[in-house]
Amino acid sequence: TPDGNRLWRSLMEMAEIGPIPGGGSGRQALTDLDAAGRALFSGWCRESGLTLETDAIGNLFARRPGTDPTLPPVMMGSHLDTQPTGGRFDGVYGVLAALEVVRSLNDAGRHTRHPLEIAVWMNEEGARYAPPMMGSGVFTGRFTEAEILDKVAQDGARLGDDLERLGWRGTRPASLAAHPVAAYFEAHIEQGPVLEADGLEVGVVTGARGQRWYDAVVTGREAHAGPTPMRLRQDALVTAATLVLAVEAIGAAHGEEASATVGILDVHPHSRNVIPGRCTLTIDLRHADTAVLDTMEAELKAAVAGLTDAGRTVELRDFWSFPVLPFDPGLVERVRAAAAARGLRHRDIVSGAGHDAVYMSMVVPTAMVFIPCVDGISHNPAEAIDPAQAATGCAVLCDAVLATAER
Amino acid sequence: TPDGNRLWRSLMEMAEIGPIPGGGSGRQALTDLDAAGRALFSGWCRESGLTLETDAIGNLFARRPGTDPTLPPVMMGSHLDTQPTGGRFDGVYGVLAALEVVRSLNDAGRHTRHPLEIAVWMNEEGARYAPPMMGSGVFTGRFTEAEILDKVAQDGARLGDDLERLGWRGTRPASLAAHPVAAYFEAHIEQGPVLEADGLEVGVVTGARGQRWYDAVVTGREAHAGPTPMRLRQDALVTAATLVLAVEAIGAAHGEEASATVGILDVHPHSRNVIPGRCTLTIDLRHADTAVLDTMEAELKAAVAGLTDAGRTVELRDFWSFPVLPFDPGLVERVRAAAAARGLRHRDIVSGAGHDAVYMSMVVPTAMVFIPCVDGISHNPAEAIDPAQAATGCAVLCDAVLATAER
Numbered sequence: 186t187p188d189g190n191r192l193w194r195s196l197m198e199m200a201e202i203g204p205i206p207g208g209g210s211g212r213q214a215l216t217d218l219d220a221a222g223r224a225l226f227s228g229w230c231r232e233s234g235l236t237l238e239t240d241a242i243g244n245l246f247a248r249r250p251g252t253d254p255t256l257p258p259v260m261m262g263s264h265l266d267t268q269p270t271g272g273r274f275d276g277v278y279g280v281l282a283a284l285e286v287v288r289s290l291n292d293a294g295r296h297t298r299h300p301l302e303i304a305v306w307m308n309e310e311g312a313r314y315a316p317p318m319m320g321s322g323v324f325t326g327r328f329t330e331a332e333i334l335d336k337v338a339q340d341g342a343r344l345g346d347d348l349e350r351l352g353w354r355g356t357r358p359a360s361l362a363a364h365p366v367a368a369y370f371e372a373h374i375e376q377g378p379v380l381e382a383d384g385l386e387v388g389v390v391t392g393a394r395g396q397r398w399y400d401a402v403v404t405g406r407e408a409h410a411g412p413t414p415m416r417l418r419q420d421a422l423v424t425a426a427t428l429v430l431a432v433e434a435i436g437a438a439h440g441e442e443a444s445a446t447v448g449i450l451d452v453h454p455h456s457r458n459v460i461p462g463r464c465t466l467t468i469d470l471r472h473a474d475t476a477v478l479d480t481m482e483a484e485l486k487a488a489v490a491g492l493t494d495a496g497r498t499v500e501l502r503d504f505w506s507f508p509v510l511p512f513d514p515g516l517v518e519r520v521r522a523a524a525a526a527r528g529l530r531h532r533d534i535v536s537g538a539g540h541d542a543v544y545m546s547m548v549v550p551t552a553m554v555f556i557p558c559v560d561g562i563s564h565n566p567a568e569a570i571d572p573a574q575a576a577t578g579c580a581v582l583c584d585a586v587l588a589t590a591e592r
Numbered sequence: 593t594p595d596g597n598r599l600w601r602s603l604m605e606m607a608e609i610g611p612i613p614g615g616g617s618g619r620q621a622l623t624d625l626d627a628a629g630r631a632l633f634s635g636w637c638r639e640s641g642l643t644l645e646t647d648a649i650g651n652l653f654a655r656r657p658g659t660d661p662t663l664p665p666v667m668m669g670s671h672l673d674t675q676p677t678g679g680r681f682d683g684v685y686g687v688l689a690a691l692e693v694v695r696s697l698n699d700a701g702r703h704t705r706h707p708l709e710i711a712v713w714m715n716e717e718g719a720r721y722a723p724p725m726m727g728s729g730v731f732t733g734r735f736t737e738a739e740i741l742d743k744v745a746q747d748g749a750r751l752g753d754d755l756e757r758l759g760w761r762g763t764r765p766a767s768l769a770a771h772p773v774a775a776y777f778e779a780h781i782e783q784g785p786v787l788e789a790d791g792l793e794v795g796v797v798t799g800a801r802g803q804r805w806y807d808a809v810v811t812g813r814e815a816h817a818g819p820t821p822m823r824l825r826q827d828a829l830v831t832a833a834t835l836v837l838a839v840e841a842i843g844a845a846h847g848e849e850a851s852a853t854v855g856i857l858d859v860h861p862h863s864r865n866v867i868p869g870r871c872t873l874t875i876d877l878r879h880a881d882t883a884v885l886d887t888m889e890a891e892l893k894a895a896v897a898g899l900t901d902a903g904r905t906v907e908l909r910d911f912w913s914f915p916v917l918p919f920d921p922g923l924v925e926r927v928r929a930a931a932a933a934r935g936l937r938h939r940d941i942v943s944g945a946g947h948d949a950v951y952m953s954m955v956v957p958t959a960m961v962f963i964p965c966v967d968g969i970s971h972n973p974a975e976a977i978d979p980a981q982a983a984t985g986c987a988v989l990c991d992a993v994l995a996t997a998e999r
């Protein structure tokens with residue numbers, strides 16, 4: 186059985202890298218702090234006898250041999266990068282829970298038929314470099330290596346250069362073909378309020394909401410903030426603000442499983458006494474039901490069309506998306522069975538967030554284990570979890586992985 | 593009589609420094625391009641026999657002696673710095689019209705009792721370093737030299753360091769006490785649509801609208817853009833967007849002489865999949881009538897108060913302001929008389945913009961001459977004026993200055 190105290194100590198030790206006010210972590214993807222986080226993890230892996238390898242897109246794999254060398258690994262994992270002002274558990278929990286599974290098997294002298302691997306995926310968050318889930322996206326063929334190497338960060342860096350700088354550009358191709366996987370499990374904090382509200386310990390994740398991300402550009406006309414009469418203005422920010430409220434209304438109109446968010450809005454030319462001439466915004470729509478997601482998109486397009494007038498235009502571009510994705514019923518059942526066997530309070534749940542598991546599920550049998558987080562808060566330095574629940578989730582992960590790795 | 597062709601050639605030559613797409617100029621205050629603009633102007637002044645001096649806050653003065661050395665100068669001027677994406681005429685027109693006045697007096701061998709001076713005020717625009725009208729503000733005692741030296745630019749530079757770097761930190765104190773002035777005239781483009789709409793050639797500026805600038809900070813709660821249900825969100829951007837629309841409505845509710853603008857809105861943490869936890873915005877309210885400006889401010893405060901809820905707070909801080917300011921009736925009458933004597937179509941007008949003349953008017957008899965600009969567009973690269981009207985405005989400036997400098 187995994188050791189909850191050791192898991193918690195490792196979580197707290199990792200949080201000392203890139204601490205930010207409010208108790209969170211700031212280790213954005215492919216920064217020196219992200220590399221420092223990986224270095225700490227890599228040291229722990231070496232102490233546990235694991236073999237480390239980085240693939241061509243900067244995914245890190247730590248391998249524990251199985252008793253049957255012909256079998257592909259059962260993989261666990263998640264990510265160590267964070268949002269600009271992230272919490273201590275998003276991603277990190279899944280990686281360190283996987284490490285704790287391995288450590289506890291080592292302690293018990295227990296071997297598995299399949300090899301076990303821990304994956305640390307490159308840039309899951311999608312903040313500094315968008316979109317999210319880049320490393321798993323290349324690994325599963327959703328993105329080409331070339332397009333990802335050319336991505337430019339919010340701060341102007343190029344992803345391929347960052348990989349070289351950090352020594353993360355390995356030789357093994359980032360692909361399932363070059364790196365077969367038998368099954369993939371990911372433990373994660375829920376990042377929402379459902380499990381906590383229901384008083385549950387474990388979420389059996391049956392799949393993920395579909396996501397559609399867009400870029401919008403509002404073009405008006407720059408003019409002087411003083412002598413330009415209100416009736417003659419073509420203020421791009423006024424239009425952008427109307428769009429922000431329309432997005433909010435779309436989210437609110439489609440129930441608990443819907444979300445709609447503007448996370449970025451940039452104003453040009455960004456001067457106190459100039460009527461904004463151009464605004465750029467990002468829009469993120471999600472729903473667990475494809476038909477509803479289609480409706481939400483149609484509403485967004487109608488809102489955008491309604492905002493174009495004589496002086497102002499709104500352009501909407503698709504930025505990134507993935508469909509509603511169900512996980513592998515067999516593996517999901519193994520998670521459910523593990524929670525039930527341990528007598529844990531659990532329920533099925535659809536993930537509101539994207540995870541590397543979402544991309545993996547498109548090519549490999551996949552399942553996830555959720556644990557509650559306080560107030561459902563995530564992507565916030567205040568993100569918090571209960572140590573006992575962290576241990577419980579790790580135990581469920583361990584049971585489901587063992588059940589799979591012995592086949 | 594001033595030479596309109598020479599004036600136009602100088603305007604076009606100045607526009608070659610810091611040209612930007614769309615035909616405008618980008619010479620933000622205290623940048624190398626701003627210094628290059630001054631260097632060009634300084635060369636012209638030397639060719640015209642003027643003596644140059646920079647004061648302690650970086651205002652540049654070019655002096656032509658008078659026949660009575662005991663008299664203080666009659667000053668003309670404006671600024672050479674621009675908005676980030678500014679036009680070719682805002683400020684520049686006033687400086688080069690003043691130069692053309694001097695050039696034409698030189699050509700005619702005409703001397704004045706009072707010395708004449710051309711002022712190039714430091715940082716009028718208030719974009720890179722806010723607030724606006726900094727150089728004239730220190731000169732007239734509205735700001736202390738020390739507070740202005742410590743201002744920090746949008747790009748992180750310190751104003752005092754910029755002055756040293758550019759060699760603009762002169763020894764003469766920036767104050768009226770150290771530098772008496774008999775009268776101040778400023779020619780400027782209207783930056784609004786009134787003169788053009790009325791088919792007029794000259795605006796006789798009787799004063800300026802009062803301005804009140806504010807900073808607002810909206811605080812909500814960062815959370816994940818996916819699993820966080822809409823009903824539990826405390827989205828700072830949704831509140832900020834509501835405030836943007838409230839500001840627009842306040843402007844629209846108080847007639848042609850009212851303006852209300854949000855020019856800057858910054859979103860934190862600025863990630864596509866994080867519900868914004870904090871937004872900062874700037875608000876600019878203007879009116880020609882103090883009572884109405886008070887009402888607009890009261891409406892803004894009510895809107896702000898109405899936006900604070902259980903999860904979100906809005907904090908409003910005064911950033912900068914100046915009152916409704918009438919210019920000197922005697923000097924204004926000289927401008928009006930000059931326009932009438934030349935048979936020009938003119939009207940009285942209240943400036944919707946702040947100008948260095950506004951601060952000067954608080955301590956020195958002051959007047960302004962406006963010329964129309966195409967479509968009333970300013971603070972936009974597309975800013976345009978008619979060369980004939982540029983010459984006309986310069987002639988009115990010249991007449992009013994001569995009428996004053998001979999007394």
Ligand SMILES: NC(=O)NCCC(=O)O
Nearest residue numbers: 309310317538539818865
């Ligand atoms: N888990 C997580 O925060 N993933 C980032 C992608 C998303 O926004 O859903």
Ligand SMILES: NC(=O)NCCC(=O)O
Nearest residue numbers: 411458716717724945946
């Ligand atoms: N003329 C001008 O653009 N001045 C800047 C100050 C203001 O915004 O009114």
